[in-house]
Amino acid sequence: MAVVASQIGQFQKGNSWTLRFNSTGWSDLSVSDVPGNQIKQFTASIESLNRIRELLISDKFFLLEDEYGEPAPGGHTKTLSVTLGNKWRKEVRIHYLANGWLSTNQKLSDPVRALHSYNVIRSWFSSNAPNLADTLERDNEVMKQLIKNSKEKE
Numbered sequence: 001m002a003v004v005a006s007q008i009g010q011f012q013k014g015n016s017w018t019l020r021f022n023s024t025g026w027s028d029l030s031v032s033d034v035p036g037n038q039i040k041q042f043t044a045s046i047e048s049l050n051r052i053r054e055l056l057i058s059d060k061f062f063l064l065e066d067e068y069g070e071p072a073p074g075g076h077t078k079t080l081s082v083t084l085g086n087k088w089r090k091e092v093r094i095h096y097l098a099n100g101w102l103s104t105n106q107k108l109s110d111p112v113r114a115l116h117s118y119n120v121i122r123s124w125f126s127s128n129a130p131n132l133a134d135t136l137e138r139d140n141e142v143m144k145q146l147i148k149n150s151k152e153k154e
Contacts, residue, residue: 002083005121007133009076014133025049029125031132055120056082059113062090068111069095080118097142112146115139
């Protein structure tokens with residue numbers, strides 16, 4: 001298994017970042033910074049890797065659409081890419097989930113699953129990487145709204 005997660009864009013606070021890790025636990029976190037990239041290497045625990053594997057299965061990651069939301073000028077994009085062996089590869093991009101986009105899409109559970117998978121990985125390094133863009137709080141609010149909207153449509 002190889003995973004790449006990133007959050008790229010313009011932020012009021014924090015920098016864009018890319019996290020790469022594989023099934024051995026080898027990981028590196030690259031932070032876009034002026035004047036260059038800052039890279040931190042670490043080893044993810046077997047427990048964390050197993051949790052991610054289980055999460056990708058329970059969230060049915062490989063069945064998600066390739067893209068959710070709408071690109072916004074000056075906005076940002078979250079990307080989660082997973083490769084399993086030589087056969088399976090899936091990349092999901094999450095753009096701005098605006099109210100207009102939310103109200104016109106019937107399968108609101110899909111972006112919830114995509115955000116959930118992404119946020120669990122992002123939460124690995126929330127506390128020890130203060131210079132990264134952090135939209136976890138907003139993402140959790142968006143997930144609550146998506147869940148509420150999907151229940152209203154039922």
